[in-house]
Amino acid sequence: IAAGEVIQRPASAVKEMLENSVDSGATTIQLYVKNAGKTLLQVVDNGSGMSKEDAKMCFKRHATSKIKTTKDLFAITTMGFRGEALASIAAISHVEINTKLKSKEIGVHINIEAGKIKKTEESNCPEGTSIKIKNLFYNVPARRKFLKSDNVEMRHIVEEFTRISLANSSIKMQIFHNNNELMHLPESNFRKRIVNIMGNKQNELLVPMEEKTSLVNITGFIGKPESAKRTRGEQYIFVNQRFIKSNYLNHAIKKAFEDLIPDNYFPSYFINLK
Numbered sequence: 001i002a003a004g005e006v007i008q009r010p011a012s013a014v015k016e017m018l019e020n021s022v023d024s025g026a027t028t029i030q031l032y033v034k035n036a037g038k039t040l041l042q043v044v045d046n047g048s049g050m051s052k053e054d055a056k057m058c059f060k061r062h063a064t065s066k067i068k069t070t071k072d073l074f075a076i077t078t079m080g081f082r083g084e085a086l087a088s089i090a091a092i093s094h095v096e097i098n099t100k101l102k103s104k105e106i107g108v109h110i111n112i113e114a115g116k117i118k119k120t121e122e123s124n125c126p127e128g129t130s131i132k133i134k135n136l137f138y139n140v141p142a143r144r145k146f147l148k149s150d151n152v153e154m155r156h157i158v159e160e161f162t163r164i165s166l167a168n169s170s171i172k173m174q175i176f177h178n179n180n181e182l183m184h185l186p187e188s189n190f191r192k193r194i195v196n197i198m199g200n201k202q203n204e205l206l207v208p209m210e211e212k213t214s215l216v217n218i219t220g221f222i223g224k225p226e227s228a229k230r231t232r233g234e235q236y237i238f239v240n241q242r243f244i245k246s247n248y249l250n251h252a253i254k255k256a257f258e259d260l261i262p263d264n265y266f267p268s269y270f271i272n273l274k
Contacts, residue, residue, distance in 0.1 A: 010037025011156035013089050018164045019079035021045035028172040036150035046128040050099045052108040061087045091115040096132040098125040163243040169193035223268035225260040234268030
């Protein structure tokens with residue numbers, strides 16, 4: 001299956017790697033960033049890890065560990081179902097991976113440059129997987145030139161991290177930039193995760209909501225009218241724990257707030273559809 005993943009900026013690589021960690025069953029995930037991802041992006045998880053064969057295979061195009069039979073195509077419950085993203089990332093960077101299966105004593109370390117495996121050796125690493133992506137776009141200078149300032153690229157990275165951590169509040173997550181911890185999110189419920197990310201003031205502004213229908217179960221929180229802001233930013237809708245953008249749904253929610261907030265303000269909401 002060709003998904004044709006395009007890595008447009010450091011944040012696209014972050015999204016793919018974090019989703020792989022979520023799929024691996026990890027209970028803790030750390031994201032390390034240097035120079036807004038241009039120098040280093042590293043994701044460390046304590047998930048299921050990979051065998052030596054799988055670790056080599058995951059960087060090949062059209063490789064997936066998430067489909068065993070054709071039936072699986074109609075019941076995809078993972079964040080991704082293809083190995084396309086890692087192949088796309090490996091083609092434009094230097095990648096180092098350390099990974100170990102829970103059942104094994106020893107793990108594997110692989111070095112990849114421009115999509116080619118340069119080194120494979122045994123590694124005494126902890127359970128789970130650590131992937132380092134260095135020098136993103138080093139071999140496509142035109143793409144590197146199109147990257148925005150560090151502040152802008154970092155904002156995109158933090159936004160991807162925020163979306164995935166909101167959708168997975170049962171996973172402990174941390175993000176570091178240039179050795180400074182930006183967020184430390186302990187395992188928690190959905191409300192606590194929102195407050196940990198958005199700040200303590202948010203707590204009294206959240207109104208819980210729950211609606212069950214034959215088609216969909218809706219849960220989550222909407223912000224009280226006084227928490228509406230002039231800028232967008234706190235509008236989060238998740239379908240089966242995956243962040244989505246939907247102008248149709250956003251418009252419907254804004255319409256419901258019509259007489260409660262001024263026209264040029266945006267309500268905040270954190271909604272799960274299952």
